Amino acid sequence: MNILGDIIVLLVNGLQQGAIYVLLAIGLSIILGTLRFVNFAHGALYVIGAYAGLLIAQEISVSNGKLADWGYQTIGLDLGFLPALVFVPVFVFVVGLAMERYVARPFYDRPDTDQILVTFGLAIVVQEALHALVGGRSYKLVIPPEALGVIPLSGPTDIPFTAVSLGLWRLWVIVITAVLVLAVYAIVEYTDFGLVVKAGTRDPEMVRLLGIKITRPYIVMFGIGAALAGVAGVVGAPLSNINPEIGMSILVPAFLTVVIGGVGSIRGAVLGGTLIGMVQVALISLGSVSLLGITVNWTPWAQVGIYVLAVVVLLTRPQGLLGEEEVAA
Amino acid sequence: MSDEVQTPTEPESAEPGEQSPSLYERWAAVREQESTVAVLTILGVLLAPFVLVTVPDAIGLPSDLTWYNSLITLTLIWAIFAIGYDLLLGYTGLLSFGHAMFWGTAAYAAGIFSAEVFGSPIAMILAGTTVAVVLAWVIGWISLRRGGIYFAILTLAFGQMIYYIFLSPLSTVTGGENGFTGVEVGNLLGVIDLGSQVPFVPVAFVSNWMYVFAGTALVLAVVVGYRILNSPYGVVLRAIRENEQRAEFVGLNVWRYKLMSFIISGAFAGVAGSLYTIQRSYVPIENTLQWTVSGDIVVITVLGGAGSLFGAIFGAGLYMYVANIVSGMAGIGDFWHLILGVVFIVVVVTMPNGIWGGISWVREKSLLLPEAPTIARQKAANGRDWITSLVGGEDR
Amino acid sequence: SGDGGGNGDDEYPALGNYPIEGDTAMFGFNVPLSGPYSSEGEDELRAYELAVKHLNNGGGWVDNWDDLSGEGVLDYEIDYVEGDTATDASTADESASRMIQRDDVIMFAGGSSSAVAIAQQGVAQRENVMFTCCLTHSNDTTGQDCVRYSFREMFNAYMTGQALTPVVTEEYGDDLSFYQLYADYSWGKTVEESIRKFFGEAGWEEVNSVATPLDTSDFSSYLSEAQSSGADVLFLNHYGLDGANSLNQAIDAGIDEDMEIVMPLYNRPMAEAASSAIDGIYGTIAWDSQIDNEPSNSFTEFFGEEYDGRVPSGPAQLAYSGTLQYAAAVERAGTFYPPEVIRQLEGFEYDNIGMGDETMRACDHQAQRAIPVVRGLPESEQGDGQFFEIVDITSRDDVGYGCDEGPASQCELGEYGDE
Amino acid sequence: MSLLELDSVDSYYGESHILRDVSMHVEEGEICALLGRNGAGKTTTLRSIAGARPPTVRDGTITYKGRNITDLPTEDISALGISHVPEERRVFANLTVEENLHLAEVVSNPSNTWGRDIDFEHTGMTTEEVYDDFPRLGERASQQAGTLSGGEQQMLAIARALKQSTDLLMLDEPYEGLAPQIIETVENAIERIRDDGTTVLLVEQNAAAAMQIADRCYVVDQGAVVFSGSADELREDDETRQRYLGV
Amino acid sequence: MSTILETRDLVKEFGGLTATDDVNLQIQDGELLSLIGPNGAGKSTLINLITRMLEETSGDILFEGESITDLEPHEVVQRGVGKSFQTASIFPDLSVEENANIASLGAEHGSFRFNFLRHRDSYPEVAERTRDVLDAVELLPQKDVTAADLPYGDKRRLEIGIALASEPSLLLMDEPTAGMSPEETQETVDLIERVQEEMGLTILLVEHDMEIVFSISDRIAVLHQGDIIARGTPEEVQGDPDVQEAYLGGVEL
Numbered sequence A: 001m002n003i004l005g006d007i008i009v010l011l012v013n014g015l016q017q018g019a020i021y022v023l024l025a026i027g028l029s030i031i032l033g034t035l036r037f038v039n040f041a042h043g044a045l046y047v048i049g050a051y052a053g054l055l056i057a058q059e060i061s062v063s064n065g066k067l068a069d070w071g072y073q074t075i076g077l078d079l080g081f082l083p084a085l086v087f088v089p090v091f092v093f094v095v096g097l098a099m100e101r102y103v104a105r106p107f108y109d110r111p112d113t114d115q116i117l118v119t120f121g122l123a124i125v126v127q128e129a130l131h132a133l134v135g136g137r138s139y140k141l142v143i144p145p146e147a148l149g150v151i152p153l154s155g156p157t158d159i160p161f162t163a164v165s166l167g168l169w170r171l172w173v174i175v176i177t178a179v180l181v182l183a184v185y186a187i188v189e190y191t192d193f194g195l196v197v198k199a200g201t202r203d204p205e206m207v208r209l210l211g212i213k214i215t216r217p218y219i220v221m222f223g224i225g226a227a228l229a230g231v232a233g234v235v236g237a238p239l240s241n242i243n244p245e246i247g248m249s250i251l252v253p254a255f256l257t258v259v260i261g262g263v264g265s266i267r268g269a270v271l272g273g274t275l276i277g278m279v280q281v282a283l284i285s286l287g288s289v290s291l292l293g294i295t296v297n298w299t300p301w302a303q304v305g306i307y308v309l310a311v312v313v314l315l316t317r318p319q320g321l322l323g324e325e326e327v328a329a
Numbered sequence B: 001m002s003d004e005v006q007t008p009t010e011p012e013s014a015e016p017g018e019q020s021p022s023l024y025e026r027w028a029a030v031r032e033q034e035s036t037v038a039v040l041t042i043l044g045v046l047l048a049p050f051v052l053v054t055v056p057d058a059i060g061l062p063s064d065l066t067w068y069n070s071l072i073t074l075t076l077i078w079a080i081f082a083i084g085y086d087l088l089l090g091y092t093g094l095l096s097f098g099h100a101m102f103w104g105t106a107a108y109a110a111g112i113f114s115a116e117v118f119g120s121p122i123a124m125i126l127a128g129t130t131v132a133v134v135l136a137w138v139i140g141w142i143s144l145r146r147g148g149i150y151f152a153i154l155t156l157a158f159g160q161m162i163y164y165i166f167l168s169p170l171s172t173v174t175g176g177e178n179g180f181t182g183v184e185v186g187n188l189l190g191v192i193d194l195g196s197q198v199p200f201v202p203v204a205f206v207s208n209w210m211y212v213f214a215g216t217a218l219v220l221a222v223v224v225g226y227r228i229l230n231s232p233y234g235v236v237l238r239a240i241r242e243n244e245q246r247a248e249f250v251g252l253n254v255w256r257y258k259l260m261s262f263i264i265s266g267a268f269a270g271v272a273g274s275l276y277t278i279q280r281s282y283v284p285i286e287n288t289l290q291w292t293v294s295g296d297i298v299v300i301t302v303l304g305g306a307g308s309l310f311g312a313i314f315g316a317g318l319y320m321y322v323a324n325i326v327s328g329m330a331g332i333g334d335f336w337h338l339i340l341g342v343v344f345i346v347v348v349v350t351m352p353n354g355i356w357g358g359i360s361w362v363r364e365k366s367l368l369l370p371e372a373p374t375i376a377r378q379k380a381a382n383g384r385d386w387i388t389s390l391v392g393g394e395d396r
Numbered sequence C: 001s002g003d004g005g006g007n008g009d010d011e012y013p014a015l016g017n018y019p020i021e022g023d024t025a026m027f028g029f030n031v032p033l034s035g036p037y038s039s040e041g042e043d044e045l046r047a048y049e050l051a052v053k054h055l056n057n058g059g060g061w062v063d064n065w066d067d068l069s070g071e072g073v074l075d076y077e078i079d080y081v082e083g084d085t086a087t088d089a090s091t092a093d094e095s096a097s098r099m100i101q102r103d104d105v106i107m108f109a110g111g112s113s114s115a116v117a118i119a120q121q122g123v124a125q126r127e128n129v130m131f132t133c134c135l136t137h138s139n140d141t142t143g144q145d146c147v148r149y150s151f152r153e154m155f156n157a158y159m160t161g162q163a164l165t166p167v168v169t170e171e172y173g174d175d176l177s178f179y180q181l182y183a184d185y186s187w188g189k190t191v192e193e194s195i196r197k198f199f200g201e202a203g204w205e206e207v208n209s210v211a212t213p214l215d216t217s218d219f220s221s222y223l224s225e226a227q228s229s230g231a232d233v234l235f236l237n238h239y240g241l242d243g244a245n246s247l248n249q250a251i252d253a254g255i256d257e258d259m260e261i262v263m264p265l266y267n268r269p270m271a272e273a274a275s276s277a278i279d280g281i282y283g284t285i286a287w288d289s290q291i292d293n294e295p296s297n298s299f300t301e302f303f304g305e306e307y308d309g310r311v312p313s314g315p316a317q318l319a320y321s322g323t324l325q326y327a328a329a330v331e332r333a334g335t336f337y338p339p340e341v342i343r344q345l346e347g348f349e350y351d352n353i354g355m356g357d358e359t360m361r362a363c364d365h366q367a368q369r370a371i372p373v374v375r376g377l378p379e380s381e382q383g384d385g386q387f388f389e390i391v392d393i394t395s396r397d398d399v400g401y402g403c404d405e406g407p408a409s410q411c412e413l414g415e416y417g418d419e
Numbered sequence D: 001m002s003l004l005e006l007d008s009v010d011s012y013y014g015e016s017h018i019l020r021d022v023s024m025h026v027e028e029g030e031i032c033a034l035l036g037r038n039g040a041g042k043t044t045t046l047r048s049i050a051g052a053r054p055p056t057v058r059d060g061t062i063t064y065k066g067r068n069i070t071d072l073p074t075e076d077i078s079a080l081g082i083s084h085v086p087e088e089r090r091v092f093a094n095l096t097v098e099e100n101l102h103l104a105e106v107v108s109n110p111s112n113t114w115g116r117d118i119d120f121e122h123t124g125m126t127t128e129e130v131y132d133d134f135p136r137l138g139e140r141a142s143q144q145a146g147t148l149s150g151g152e153q154q155m156l157a158i159a160r161a162l163k164q165s166t167d168l169l170m171l172d173e174p175y176e177g178l179a180p181q182i183i184e185t186v187e188n189a190i191e192r193i194r195d196d197g198t199t200v201l202l203v204e205q206n207a208a209a210a211m212q213i214a215d216r217c218y219v220v221d222q223g224a225v226v227f228s229g230s231a232d233e234l235r236e237d238d239e240t241r242q243r244y245l246g247v
Numbered sequence E: 001m002s003t004i005l006e007t008r009d010l011v012k013e014f015g016g017l018t019a020t021d022d023v024n025l026q027i028q029d030g031e032l033l034s035l036i037g038p039n040g041a042g043k044s045t046l047i048n049l050i051t052r053m054l055e056e057t058s059g060d061i062l063f064e065g066e067s068i069t070d071l072e073p074h075e076v077v078q079r080g081v082g083k084s085f086q087t088a089s090i091f092p093d094l095s096v097e098e099n100a101n102i103a104s105l106g107a108e109h110g111s112f113r114f115n116f117l118r119h120r121d122s123y124p125e126v127a128e129r130t131r132d133v134l135d136a137v138e139l140l141p142q143k144d145v146t147a148a149d150l151p152y153g154d155k156r157r158l159e160i161g162i163a164l165a166s167e168p169s170l171l172l173m174d175e176p177t178a179g180m181s182p183e184e185t186q187e188t189v190d191l192i193e194r195v196q197e198e199m200g201l202t203i204l205l206v207e208h209d210m211e212i213v214f215s216i217s218d219r220i221a222v223l224h225q226g227d228i229i230a231r232g233t234p235e236e237v238q239g240d241p242d243v244q245e246a247y248l249g250g251v252e253l
């Protein structure tokens, strides 16, 4: 057995999986916590990021979908991964700006349900547009060669430490996430910019009456949230399939991350994402465990575990682990 | 016809000098009555196959543009689901994104019940609905601790949780990815094979007993739904939708009422889910428990018209037609889902009462009847603002 | 009904979508265009389209098959509708119902994912419309879930176990331990069972077997568990994109240094996607263009001509041959009336699809046929449509089981519909 | 030239015509009171001046320091030195008292001014001065504003406006919910800032209280100006008081 | 006269801040008690404690002799403690009649029953009460108007009507006249006095307008920094030097 090695692998896998959730949840959480806007189309930004990354980095062949019918056999710029990592956040940032301007802004004053419905509609539209254009098939973003490969871990010879290896890319994902999270945290917590947005949440008109142009911080904040989702799409893509449906399927764990961590709290998002990632990976790795003569195989529960986690958190701390109690106006 | 629930108003004649009510107004008063609603629903159910299948066939419309009988049955089933969902969304104002779990667990419960215990369709419905109600009680109890957006997110999450539980840990019972294939639907009341034709009634009107069965269920659903809206619950639920805090402070146990509304809605979904199993003799997991089903019912209800039972039924019909018939048309068929998404957004933005509400509005407008409710009016105005802002109007 | 080219084909009572109205017979092709098996699905669709073209206008195998004229089937022109199953049973089931009800198809075909095939078989039997299985390898398809209205050319997991065991045990030894990861649905489960059964009988010992959800993209946690299990051999019972992913990730994680890897069922699109990872990996395939005989070679040739030199995959060959097989049976029966067509296919003997002598067994509608066992080539030797070395084409006498044995013992086909 | 001038202003909420042909002017350094009963249009007047939408000004012009500000966006009007304490307090419930006050100076931070064609400088009170006037707020500096008592919130709203760089301070019912002694404090503060050279436009229900400190008064009714003159004149005009103010 | 509501050593702390400090308050059946005090004295906090919007730190609240600290807000209303809201808190999209109807239903039906299949018309008591209340607040002629379309003053009246329809025996009012013109204020005060008389209500009023307070109160309690520093008839309180110092300042009455 190789307990220590297993734990390290588990930690890294869990953190990496969590990192994707964190990137998504931060955007969701600041948009929800500061702009009071419920974005069911956040997953769409993730998909857009993933496809944009794919098309910048590689050349793909499209075989069903309208593009193929229209005679495009292959599309993509084939520039490699690094340009994708640089351009995608910029691109999705711009998409985020447009989304704020044309979808979110007219809905700030409308009830939550309307916001959810319209963004849900948007999510459908993005998914189905991609489906119609490039088809439903799954693509794979190739891990950049610099980050390909594994770090073999070998312990001191007296511990039976068979080789475990860590995917280098996973470490990269963790590092990139950490850097971005810190930057956004600083902006939201320590600048007037963050303060203005928070104030505008409750009373945008009053903010304007104080002489502050509110639309700009709003739109930028939205853009930042979107860009993070785009980054998640690119860095997550090499470890997952890219198809039009991934946006919706990632939305649920991303929302759970927000709920577990607490709305509006960046630290909460980090904690929530990490927990979810860990639980998911740990349950897979736990395999069958016998206790008191009953053997439970935990692997099938891997997908269920995160929901149980959410329920437990919610029942014990309804505002989320690091969330603050709501203050009525 | 609009079925905004109104307190029956006293006869206008009390005020002297008033004109006697117009024909339209009299009709408007009559149609609110429950028996009228029931009769209209029965007529609709009876005429649907004739109008949608027989007549188009007879006049030679191409078959890839027209309905087919099993689709109409399926639509009735979805309509029951939509009515229940509308009670929650349209009247209580709670947006659930996890209703697939009630539809789905009921479908499984009915299917497994038929295989393990008893194949009577009525017993299957009872089994499925019971499971859905119990589940709704548990999930509602947890999810309703948080309001607004949390409710949507939590129901979505629970829906997915149930999906994954049925998919993997319970796959020995549920068949997992394969779906549950062992459904054994028995005869109705021990004698009637649901697949067989109804004696004496021409196929042009009623295709088979399954249609009668589903149609009866729909009529009952409409009547019960109507009754609920006319019971104290109806007005209490709308009060909660409009001002929850105030409702609490007139002594209403808001939480319990919301929970009840959730459970009632779950029960309708349960009936519909069980019928789905009965119709298909198979329980496919993705079409019962996956979140897409929850999304579909949201789209159906909002598109048709939340806050109006007939709107919900209309939405079910519209969605089924687009998803099953339009999807096969050359050219636009490939884009059906995309088009539906776009239409959905337009409806959310501009038509607070859905397409059905829009139709009623236009009709009442043209008859110079009183204006739509204020909030609806306000929302419609918001919609127009949105459009102005899209075309680069005032930078708000 | 049956005006125009009816060829007197209205002597039977109405059943399912029989009789055909008008002079066009509609087929339905229900393939995965999204989901993990979409590469396979796309190739199937190409083959289906080609089959329809040949049935109507001649060409391909149609020219060599005595039963087929190349001028439609029974003077009906063939048309088709397609549907996307999304590699998902529910979607397939709905899509199939639509084809039957809306488009009045006389036969539908497809598969990929046995769950999908099994769901469609259910529809076929209920609606009395014939279904032709394409790619489905689960034991259940012609075992406990078999139906009268469907036929399968593809072999199953049971036979894969029979074909693979001698080759693999000879290569790696006969006293090893193994670990299985399997796709969590009908197909994966029967592969897992069959591997356990046949390798167990050969003296291997199972350490553990773990289910993974269909459409998983990141297998790393599962793989690292397998890696630290200490087993000698890892079976990856995954298919399509899932299979390519799990194999790639296993190689990336360096598992092949500690363990031997076997991929019980694979195919050309998977091999393309996994490229260098398939080096030395054993498995079975439905058919491959490297198989050298007249029907196979000609199929590769005319498929390539139609589709810019593309080399057809095993699923494509199944799709093409299945459609022609059905059409030939209709011609022989002289009617589209399903019970008669079914009777034509039951017990039918043929050798015209490139897999040698075959029988479509009447008791479970399972083709009795040979099975190619292959081993992946190193990347340097790949290319030119070559991905595998064909180790053995296990003869049909060495695999299979009696009608009262194995999966067939659980098969009850159901009614013809004219009883 | 007056500091602020309204010339035949017509304002609408949607299609309902609220302000009808309102003309008035506010002179530099005075306290000008705008009186009228509920729904008379006082708040609407202030919002029209501040550029808050709705209402929309469809007709007439509003001139401030000689500049036409009728169609300027709210934030630019504010940056020109008009600060507005609206009805109902409008503190940022989710921010602390200190953050609420800080927001009043954010506008003067250069990084927040790009894209704006208005120059201004910050000349408002400092946080310390504010706390001196309202010690209660100093004690509650790090409490979330939403949890303040009603009166404390009102103080915060006024204090926030005083912190802005202000030439014209518009107060909409500043005494609402304040205990009698605090009303005194506020009255004193208003008079003091007037003496420091800031002009005040005061809206009040409570005509008696307003007339105590006002130099000049306007009375509006049904969206139209029905009286203008000095506070003394209004005190003597019993008919107007009875008819439009109910006192 | 019996005591209808009593607080015993009621303490509420927010973090380090004590908002109410050992408050002992008794309200007698049928009286109008005003609670006054400087801003931040803890008046609203006290009301929120009684309505169970806030959880007390320690102490007890007795309504009609029974502790209500374990009850939910709606249960407190059920027992007969109503609250009128400061800003018009109504059901905007429903008709005036439905607004009142809901409150009557609350009184009748709030204790949650499973009668969702019984028609609304079969509750004559509810309909009757609705009519009575609308009559009392003079909104009967407007009963079919959508509430949102009412003029501001009528909305306030409706708001009070809703509070009354829930059949309170004790009505809590937190600054009911805030933002009203003198005329409006007078009307509201008249309304309060009238319904108190007609319906035999007990009222706890929080108000800063001393004119009103001294003219309509039976008794007054003065809260200062969470403490009751004085109580008694208007005359007694007015003369109390502590009250002058802490609250009234130089205000003349």
Ligand SMILES: Nc1ncnc2c1ncn2[C@@H]1O[C@H](COP(=O)(O)OP(=O)(O)OP(=O)(O)O)[C@@H](O)[C@H]1O
Pocket: D013, D016, D018, D036, D037, D038, D039, D040, D041, D042, D043, D044, D045, D054, D087, D205, E152, E179, E181
């Ligand atoms: N947002 C709005 N939409 C439509 N009408 C409005 C709106 N706000 C105010 N009104 C109407 O405009 C008129 C003037 O209102 P305004 O708020 O200016 O009065 P006010 O003099 O400030 O009264 P108060 O003393 O009650 O604050 C009133 O009839 C009111 O009903």
Ligand SMILES: Nc1ncnc2c1ncn2[C@@H]1O[C@H](COP(=O)(O)OP(=O)(O)OP(=O)(O)O)[C@@H](O)[C@H]1O
Pocket: D140, D143, D147, D148, D149, D150, D151, D152, D177, E014, E015, E017, E018, E019, E037, E038, E039, E040, E041, E042, E043, E044, E045, E046
């Ligand atoms: N949630 C809370 N957290 C912290 N402090 C609070 C909270 N709620 C109230 N307070 C404080 O408790 C004190 C009492 O507040 P309360 O609202 O009861 O005052 P009040 O007597 O109603 O004053 P006003 O007349 O101004 O409305 C205030 O100083 C307030 O800041």
Ligand SMILES: [Mg+2]
Pocket: D042, D043, D044, D087, D172
């Ligand atoms: Mg006002």
Ligand SMILES: [Mg+2]
Pocket: D149, D150, D151, E043, E044, E045, E174
């Ligand atoms: Mg207060």
